[in-house]
Amino acid sequence: MAKLLIIEDERDIVQALEYNLKKEGYSVSKAYDGIQGLKLIKDLSPDLIILDLMLPGVDGLEICRQVKKDPKTENLPVIMLTAKGAEADKVVGLEVGADDYIVKPFSMRELIARVRAVLKRYGKKIKETASLIKFPDLTIDSEKHEVKAAGKIIELTAKEFALLKFLAENQGRVFSREQLLDQVWGIEAAIETRTVDVHMRRLREKLGKAGKHLITLRGVGYKFV
Numbered sequence: 009m010a011k012l013l014i015i016e017d018e019r020d021i022v023q024a025l026e027y028n029l030k031k032e033g034y035s036v037s038k039a040y041d042g043i044q045g046l047k048l049i050k051d052l053s054p055d056l057i058i059l060d061l062m063l064p065g066v067d068g069l070e071i072c073r074q075v076k077k078d079p080k081t082e083n084l085p086v087i088m089l090t091a092k093g094a095e096a097d098k099v100v101g102l103e104v105g106a107d108d109y110i111v112k113p114f115s116m117r118e119l120i121a122r123v124r125a126v127l128k129r130y131g132k133k134i135k136e137t138a139s140l141i142k143f144p145d146l147t148i149d150s151e152k153h154e155v156k157a158a159g160k161i162i163e164l165t166a167k168e169f170a171l172l173k174f175l176a177e178n179q180g181r182v183f184s185r186e187q188l189l190d191q192v193w194g195i196e197a198a199i200e201t202r203t204v205d206v207h208m209r210r211l212r213e214k215l216g217k218a219g220k221h222l223i224t225l226r227g228v229g230y231k232f233v
Contacts, residue, residue, distance in 0.1 A: 011035045011054045011055045012034045012056050012058060013036075013048055013049065013058070014036065014039070014058045015041075015048075015059045015060060015063065015068070017060060017062075017063055018060070022038050024116065025119070026038060029123070032120055037052055041065040042068070042070070044065070045059070045063070045066070045071055046066060049075065049081065055084075056084070056085045056123060056127055057075070057084065057087070058087050059071060059086050059088055061090035061092055061097070062092075068088060069100065072104045072105050076104065085129070085130050087106070087108045087119075087123065088108070089119075090111065090112065108122050108126055145218045146215070146218040148172060153169060155169065155215075157215045157218035158217065158218065162215060167193070168207055168211050171192050171211065172232075174191055175222065175231065176232050178232065179232050180231060180232070180233060181231060182229050182230070184228065184229040185202075187229065189203070189204060
């Protein structure tokens, strides 16, 4: 699953992008200003950035310059997204290292096609998430929608399964309750964050000794180890 980072200050555009890109199977994170965007680039190590040119804090051109000058991120593809359509603006964007340039308003189908093309060009072909995740004491089978702990099938609800699978696919990464609500329940979910706590408690109980994989970081969130 390719990880995309949207850095854009227009929330309606971010919501539309996030909804459509998630439907295509991408993992999506977002930032609404340049400073937050730079932080998430370091924290998340995304596979591609969709970057607005005009941003509060640090503008898109400067973010692109920093990304392409840093040896750790120089191969990180960037698609510039902006209301400026003049040829000179496109040239400047491409000169600082942007891999593609899309002018607002844009077709969502075109943007998704551009995302696919850029990822493919960088050798990051979109792959289906592995259907089988195995540990000595725990197996998660996406095709069968089945979990086994110590060789025994564990009956989970759909959300419990989705939560366990998401955390297992992102081993070692810490997710806040809000992030888990976003990724597992969906952005539209009007659910209290304590719902995550309840599901995590039930998961640990059902998994028995295998529940040790689910770690709580007090005041921060959860991770799978």
